[in-house]
Amino acid sequence: MSVIKSIELVGSSPEGFDAAVKDAVTEAKKTIRNIRGVRVQDMEVLIENDEIKEYQTRIKLFFTVERK
Amino acid sequence: MSVIKSIELVGSSPEGFDAAVKDAVTEAKKTIRNIRGVRVQDMEVLIENDEIKEYQTRIKLFFTVERK
Amino acid sequence: MSVIKSIELVGSSPEGFDAAVKDAVTEAKKTIRNIRGVRVQDMEVLIENDEIKEYQTRIKLFFTVERK
Amino acid sequence: MSVIKSIELVGSSPEGFDAAVKDAVTEAKKTIRNIRGVRVQDMEVLIENDEIKEYQTRIKLFFTVERK
Amino acid sequence: MSVIKSIELVGSSPEGFDAAVKDAVTEAKKTIRNIRGVRVQDMEVLIENDEIKEYQTRIKLFFTVERK
Amino acid sequence: MSVIKSIELVGSSPEGFDAAVKDAVTEAKKTIRNIRGVRVQDMEVLIENDEIKEYQTRIKLFFTVERK
Amino acid sequence: MSVIKSIELVGSSPEGFDAAVKDAVTEAKKTIRNIRGVRVQDMEVLIENDEIKEYQTRIKLFFTVERK
Amino acid sequence: MSVIKSIELVGSSPEGFDAAVKDAVTEAKKTIRNIRGVRVQDMEVLIENDEIKEYQTRIKLFFTVERK
Amino acid sequence: MSVIKSIELVGSSPEGFDAAVKDAVTEAKKTIRNIRGVRVQDMEVLIENDEIKEYQTRIKLFFTVERK
Amino acid sequence: MSVIKSIELVGSSPEGFDAAVKDAVTEAKKTIRNIRGVRVQDMEVLIENDEIKEYQTRIKLFFTVERK
Amino acid sequence: MSVIKSIELVGSSPEGFDAAVKDAVTEAKKTIRNIRGVRVQDMEVLIENDEIKEYQTRIKLFFTVERK
Amino acid sequence: MSVIKSIELVGSSPEGFDAAVKDAVTEAKKTIRNIRGVRVQDMEVLIENDEIKEYQTRIKLFFTVERK
Structure with a gap:
């Protein structure tokens, strides 16, 4: 079973908005699983x-937390 | 004479937000005229x-309906 | 000393939303300093x-006005 | 028994906002019943x-659909 | 000295939105002073x-209440 | 080529909301072209x-600025 | 391949908000597939x-449309 | 003839949101007619x-006031 | 002395919205005190x-953090 | 038992926003209990x-009404 | 006769939000009349x-423009 | 390189809104760097x-997280 949690991040890139979102996701993956x-x-x-x-891009990132 | 109508669609693309909008428009063109x-x-x-x-991208698409 | 002012512009581009923002900034630079x-x-x-x-893209553009 | 559905239209008139709403309703009546x-x-x-x-005027128009 | 208070009313008229606002104000005047x-x-x-x-028209109506 | 700019005005009229918009446009036309x-x-x-x-009526007015 | 579309419905029930949503879904299922x-x-x-x-409950209902 | 008025209440219940709305309506009925x-x-x-x-649940409650 | 903090969670339940909120609170209680x-x-x-x-239900959950 | 009700007021002060809120509360206390x-x-x-x-400051003021 | 116009400014102050508004007004007074x-x-x-x-504080500032 | 993150806090003070923001920042500084x-x-x-x-004051607090 699992619960969904959300945090807020600001991604940034000199290339454009798509890349700014990708930047935030890349960064988040280092510490958060199951995005x-x-x-x-x-x-x-x-x-x-x-x-x-x-x-x-200021984003809201949703990820699943495993329940004990 | 004509009236404007709008519908809501969700376009999607692995490439980015611009392409996701283009995807929805491409799809809509198959059944809707005068977008x-x-x-x-x-x-x-x-x-x-x-x-x-x-x-x-969740979009609102506006198109003209010919009046009889 | 300085105060921040904002105006609203609509940028446009056949390429995508990033380019539309860039278009508005390019245009604004011709008459506005310190964006x-x-x-x-x-x-x-x-x-x-x-x-x-x-x-x-309809944007709000912030710039600094030098105070006399 | 019945369910309510809504669609979105843009009405227009050279006379004013009231007439623009009336225009959209007049147009909708040709194809939609029970507004x-x-x-x-x-x-x-x-x-x-x-x-x-x-x-x-961009309007949201609510109408009743008869249930079978 | 005085304080401003607000209430919410729905005015209605068969003629249009301007008249619907006027209807609500006309009605409010019977019991409220200093609108x-x-x-x-x-x-x-x-x-x-x-x-x-x-x-x-659903309106918010502001009026002054005399302070004792 | 051209860019779209927007400003905000408050139009007013003793007759109604349509006339209040018309008032703001009439006033704007004296100094702004290509509304x-x-x-x-x-x-x-x-x-x-x-x-x-x-x-x-508080309105947002869009107009085209010729690019040099 | 597929595209997501959305429509708006009002569900209703004498029992509560959960049941009102269920009512709208039950009704939508009669004519819409792949909700x-x-x-x-x-x-x-x-x-x-x-x-x-x-x-x-006024709801927005998302469903998948098969692409030809 | 009649005018519609609205007030704001907070209903509460240990059972759920439906019951919290019912609580506010039950309370309002004691002093307000024609909800x-x-x-x-x-x-x-x-x-x-x-x-x-x-x-x-914080609710907005609409009721008809008889006009004199 | 204490400060209030908030996080965002998504609760879910097959039974209804009240139960979905309860689900999120039950889960949050395992790691968060003083909700x-x-x-x-x-x-x-x-x-x-x-x-x-x-x-x-996507919820914002407020809890007190003890100050050292 | 009790129900919470809310009204809307505009407080004002030459000193600042905090004082404007205090002004509205001071005024409300004269006629409303249990704010x-x-x-x-x-x-x-x-x-x-x-x-x-x-x-x-336009404020929404919540107060408890004793139930009979 | 006159028309109301609005512009957007950001005021700032190390002291607080009231002072930040005052800062923007002080600055605006140098070039704008009839605020x-x-x-x-x-x-x-x-x-x-x-x-x-x-x-x-990002503010919207309203001022009267004399009509010719 | 760095990424911006945001959390939500409620600051409080008996003195006013400016002080309530200051309270939240003072508290946040104990555990968060680079606000x-x-x-x-x-x-x-x-x-x-x-x-x-x-x-x-319920605030959103932005801070920089050093990337590894």
Whole structure:
């Protein structure tokens, strides 16, 4: 049996929003198992010296926790 | 004369959100004529075995219905 | 000293949502200095003759105004 | 016995928002029976050559479907 | 000195949304003094026998209460 | 080539919400060219001496800016 | 291959909100195949003669459409 | 002739959300006549000593006021 | 002295939404102490082979953390 | 036994938002007993002659009503 | 005659949210006349080296434009 | 390289909303490093014996996690 839990992360990438989501998932996989899905909450772009530096996506990440 | 109608679809693609929207439009074109535009409602990502399997976009699709 | 101001723009591109944001920033840079960031408000797709013609992103663009 | 269903339409009229709603209902009556009510979702105005061309209301239309 | 209070009402009229707001204000004036303003919350249309019977507006009505 | 920009205005009229939108557009036309459309954000009513004095609509007005 | 579509229904039951959802699903099954899930949008209660007559849930129902 | 008014209440019950709504309606009936319906706004659960003590529903209750 | 913290969980039950909330609280109690309350965020239903398989509630769970 | 009821008020103060909430509570205490809490809905500032005249907070005030 | 216009600003202050609003109004007064009011949209806090550096409020500022 | 994470806390203070945010940050600093900022989600006031006991702010706290 299992319960679903969610946390919130901000992924970022200089390439675009898809890559920013992938970045957050890649990072999350290092410490979280059984990731089920991701819901995009917000999309922002960071700009420095008049150039786009990073696409950022604030995501909600759902994962299954094994019950004891 | 004409009236605008809207339906809701979920498009999906392993490549990214742009492609997921394109997927839904491609599919809709088979049965719906005179599509005018699309509004993105929600973006989610499906994950299997710790890898992104599908980018999904829930869209609202607007099309013109000819009046008799 | 400085104050942050925001305006709203619609960027568009035939390639995708990332490019639509980039389009708006490129355009804004011609008249606005010290852009800090962008928040995506809405995403739409314009369709003509059953083909995606343009991806559009309505964005809020934040920039710093120098105080006298 | 019966179930309520809803669809989304955009009504439009050069006269105003009330007439735009009436337009959508008039159109819907041609194919839908037992309309119960309408909820206004969004109101927009289309402008051409600096003149208001059409008031538009995106509505949710509720109707009863007879159960077999 | 005075404090502002708000209540919620549903006004209705067979003529349109403006008249539905006016209806609610007319009714409120019978028991409430010092009405300051109205914010429209929701707009619905009641339909009977496939004809628009009533335009309805759910409003928030603000009024000043004299302090003792 | 062109970019779409949006600003926010409050139109007002003693006659009703349609007229309040028209008021804002009439005013905007004096300084803004190539208006494309209007999205209604909020509707309020100003009351003085227990009578409706003004219908007000807060609108978002979209217009095209020619690119150099 | 397949695409996900969604429609909106209002289920109702004298027993409670869970039963109202079940009612809508039971009804939808008669004409729709491959239902995947339901998202509750709104919950209301209908009252007659000062007694609760019906619990109502407005739901969004997602189902898979086989692609040709 | 009549006008619809709405108030907000929080119903509570140790049994569940349906019962919490019923609780609020039962209470409202003691002082309010001609209740028409209820819209659920929020659902919360109160917990004491690690056990669910009360299901709570914040509701908007609509009722008809007879016009003089 | 103490601070309140919140996490997000998805509870599920084949019986209904009340039981789905109870499921999440039961699970949370195994690792979290001093739970204060729960706010329901979203309600969904999972369907398999045209039958309701699980009622799911996404909840926000508040608990007190003892300060050192 | 008791039921919770809520009303909406606008508090105001020349000093700030905290004081504006306190103002509304002070005023409410004169006619309402057993106030439990307040939720801030909106914050506005009134300006006259280019100076801040009043901070205003629109609040929802919850109080317990004794059941007979 | 006059029309109301609104712009969006971010005010900031090391002292608190009230002061951050005042900061934005003070700044706006240098270039804008006939400010009528301010609506708070968002409140954030900037932190550097584990200390609160600035309270920030994103505001919508309404002002009257004289009509020619 | 680093990823941004967010958690939700409720800060409280008898003095006001600014202090309630400060309270949550002070508490968070004991266990979390590299806090970047805070977004205010909700503001409530707790009342006991007809006096304001505590101002509460539910906040979202963003912090950087070092990547290995």
